[in-house]
Amino acid sequence: MALQRVLCSVSRRSFSTARLGGLFKASDNLPNPLEHASGLERKQLLAELQGNEDPFDMNIQKRGVCTKEKPHVVYSSFHERLVGCICEEDSENVVWMWLRQSEPKRCACGYWFKLQKVEDH
Secondary structure, X not given: OHHHHHHHHHHHHHOOOOOOOOOOOXXXXXXXXXXXXXXXXXXXXXXXXXXXXXXXXXXXXXXOOOOOOOOEEEEEOOOEEEEEEOOOOOOOOOXXXXXXXXXXXXXXXXXXXXXXXXXXX
């Protein structure tokens, strides 16, 4: 009972509110994140300003026909890229494979993928 009384009195005494009116004025502006960004973060922010929401091609892409004659094209700035294939629409497993620029590759489910190198802007 004594412990409960002590905790109630401590919690009553430690609660306070303060007004922050003197710290910030309406004329103060927060800094622009683009002014401080560098490297990949800056590249991402600039691409988003230009309307490109996926500057590193990381979003999930829907497959088309994906035959050997017309494989699904995966873009990369490098000579190889790790690609994941969700073989069935309701599957929870991802089949991972390395694509190389020289040859198209077939997934275990039968879909074909091809790496196309793009120049970095």
